[in-house]
Amino acid sequence: MTTRRTLLAGAGAVAGASFIGFQPALAAIRPPVARVEPVVMSRFGITTTDPYRWMENPKDPDWLPYAKGQGAYARHVLDTIPGRAALEKRISGLSGGTEAVREIQRAGDNLFLTVRPAGASTIRLEVKGPTGNRRVLLDPNLMKGEDGVHISIDWWRASPDGAYVVYGSSPAGSEESVGRIIRVADGITLKETFERALFGPALWLPDSSGFFLNRLSDKSVPGSPEYFMKSVCWLHKLGQDPKDDLNVATYGLNKIVDLTEVEVPIIFPSDDSKFALLLGVDGVRREVSIWSASLDGIVAGSPLWTKICAQDDKITGYALSGSTLYLISEKESPLGRVVAIDLEVPNLLNAKEVVPASKNPIEGIGVASDGLYIQIMDGGPQGLRRLSKNGELSDVKMPFEAGIYAIFGNVNRPGIDMVLGGWLQHRGIWNYSPDTDTFSDTGLSPTPNIDLTPFESKRYLAKAKDGTQIPYVVISAKNATKRGPAPCLADAYGAYQISNTPFLNLRWLAMMEQGGIFMFASVRGGGDYGRPWYEAGKKATKFNTWNDYIACCEDMIARGLTSPSKLTIKGTSAGGIAVGRAMTTRPDLFAGVICDVGSMNSSRTEVEQNGPGNFPEFGDPSVAEEYRNLVGMDTYLNVKDDIAYPAVMVITGATDPRVAPYHGAKLAARLQALPKQKKPVLMRVTFDEGHGIGSTREQIDSKSADEHAFTLWRAGAPGFQPRA
Structure with a gap:
């Protein structure tokens, strides 16, 4: 027997429903x-x-x-x-009148772009070859899921040689990604599929023969509090049945790798390093746990892991080049400083400070062939600093008061590409050249023909209860x-x-x-x-x-x-x-x-x-x-x-x-x-x-x-x- 009140479903007038008067x-x-x-x-x-x-x-x-x-x-x-x-x-x-480019990656002789064409519903993946011609690799606008729902690209990553792209897509904004591989030369989708691939993107081996990909446990039950727990990082080699993929890291797999149940294991290789990192990403925390091992040992299934840091060490960013691991440390400097360690003899206690703390918080770091780039924050607007290969630290002049929405760099190329936007500046993809020390708009994302001069942005300060501005x-x-x-x-x-x-x-x-x-x-x-x-x-x-x-x-x-x-x-x-x-x-x-x-x-x-x-x-x-x-x-x-x-x-x-x-x-x-x-x-x-x-x-x-x-x-x- 139940005494619960019957649900009055439907949108029509309902006897006994409480009236909400307003018109x-x-x-x-x-x-x-x-x-x-x-x-x-x-x-x-x-x-x-x-x-x-x-x-x-x-x-x-x-x-x-x-x-x-x-x-x-x-x-x-x-x-x-x-x-x-x-x-x-x-x-x-306003939203659909101009083509928009969201992300780019330079790989081999190709430039990969996610593009939302003018008037289109969702982004598609394109490739621009050395001849300058662009062609579509994947267009979700032409795809439908069950019951006709739309499909979205959740994540993607091209192989270092530009020959393949692995991507994840899902229906109806669910983010329940299934991973697949596209061969760039002919646009053919390979037979391998990867269920429960929610934590993309995949990270490729330097020789483009395969990639590391995190997937939820096959015991995960959607909707349960344990759904995202005990996920597994797999190594997949091209052409291999995913059932034969190598379990590289997960909770309880290795005594030295003391991952917690909620930490997401991610293997991070670098195109110019014999080492790779294992990252333990704990939910929404910025702090990460990090282990290192030789990439060859990981691929062979016999890694000798060394623990670099734990969550309590307050390492909030990383970049790897050769045997040098750069880390953002906030343990003793809440606004962050950058330290470097040699992975040949890894020890956080012996880390060398390469970028001292300043009045501007450090938000992220990335490596290019010419040096280390440091993203900083200044009360909303963001900026950039550069540590050259010879150890010279300099501020990079931004083209306008900007927000930095993505940075695309490569250890084998100088400079970086960045997605920049302002309160009243159209978002675009800009390139910084260390040779000229200047930014230039790449033109990859067309500027909408919309006049912004009638509008203005003003910054104010309010006094909080405790006096904080x-x-x-x-x-x-x-x-x-x-x-x-x-x-x-x-x-x-x-x-x-x-x-x-x-x-x-x-x-x-x-x-x-x-x-x-x-x-x-x-x-x-x-x-x-x-x-x-x-x-x-x-x-x-x-x-x-x-x-x-x-x-x-x-x-x-x-x-x-x-x-x-x-x-x-x-x-x-x-x-x-x-x-x-x-x-x-x-x-x-x-x-x-x-x-x-x-x-x-x-x-x-x-x-x-x-x-x-x-x-x-x-x-x-x-x-x-x-x-x-x-x-x-x-x-x-x-x-x-x-x-x-x-x-x-x-x-x-x-x-x-x-x-x-x-x-x-x-x-x-x-x-x-x-x-x-x-x-x-x-x-x-x-x-x-x-x-x-x-x-x-x-x-x-x-x-x-x-x-x-x-x-x-x-x-x-x-x-x-x-x-x-």
Whole structure:
């Protein structure tokens, strides 16, 4: 017998469903009401009640009808906003009007590129030969998965001689990659396939005869907390049956290689070295464990491993050339310094400092034939330094105030290629030449014919609760706030030491043309000022993340840039903590809230497949203090019964492998059931998308149109108000 309330699925008017009033014309359709089945849990002296715990089970018979009903309701409401359709048309023109090149690799005599042609949905893989002609190797735009869902390229890597490419692809943004090999000369796909190849790309042997590839354990169960644990790094030789591949590294395989269950083993060879590295990558941590051995010994199945460093040594970056291993060390220098060790006699204690710590945090390093390149951070904008072969350290002058989105180098070639972008500079692929000490635009990624001169970016500082100065950037048309506060979509992230670097999304122009503005807050938990900034917004100090966000919003309001009645805040993925707790802390400060595939129920991540890998970032619920921190950052548990919250749109994708859909679903159900909640609460659900990685251009355009239309609607912008 069950006493649970029957789920009212479907999007039609439902007797007994709680009314969420906001426009008379929208009252004819209501969201489905979730069944209430409270689960009371006590842990470490903290008692919580979860009325929607059942949503954690995607096989629950009520889940799919509920998700479909919520999705239909949200779709109806968003499509009723008068200006939304025109907004999406404009966004589509901005996003798809010009060909875009995302990644490149120089290998042999070939240049490989991932290209999204003008108007295309997804990227394809092309090769440019020595004659300069380009041809398509792989085009997912011409492929379909089961039920007609789209296919995306998740990762790829060309062999050093340029003769082969190994790639991973998956359906519907699921990131469930299957690896395959293409022969470049004729475009033929070889017979070998590699299931569960989620942690690409593959890393090739210097002689191009095979590659190392990490794959999930064949005992992995999708959806379980153990799903990503005990993965295996295999050596595959071309033409070999994958069943005969060599197990090179995994948990428990070797006593010296003391990998943990959650560490992902990756073998990293170098084209100019007889050594290779074994990396232990622990979930989302920047710190890595490293072992070294001769490449010949690894290939023969008899490596003599030497441990270089453990997680506690705080090594956050590496580069290998010959017998020299370069490491970014943050143990004694939180902003990072570069040390070098000789792998002939490897000992971290005898490491030689080659790049001292400075005021600018070191974010990454890479080797080219002319020296070592060091990527640095300066409060958002990024820069570059170069250590020449003769030991001379110099600063490289950037072409503009830029964000560095990728670096492509090769130990056999001088200089580097970089993907650069600015707040109001189009993204492009630039080449740095050490011979001339200058950058030049390669022209590989065409510049859109879009005039950016009507727009501007300005950087401000807000004072946080503890007095810390928090930077934020506002992007707008030059006259946006001339007549008073403007509709604003504010964004923050604040996790994993990821920085708020300059970048431009052309889709923003559509909302700015309607008088809207954008704000991006560099809250603590990110990496804008290095490890200290990150540690100040992590676990026990996570509250700084959402308090910094609130401070930036308050500062904008004080400057007259926007107002509480015109301000919508947004957080994506881990940024869901920032946006959700800002909402529950200061519900009076915002007109709207967008939680995009966000972590809204952090205290329960232990039950989802991506949970254990995130324990180092947010906390382990089996540890008392860390569980208290998780409850403190849990938006869902911090919703109060007697509060009226702003309008909310939670966004989720049914195939999301990183943040389970129940996060947004629980929050939506909780808010919709509140007695004082009169403003709309929407749960936007798509069933052929995941976390956003692998989404098609049209899917991204549609979501952007929804977010921008929602923001303008809640700000009262003319032309975006549903008719009464």
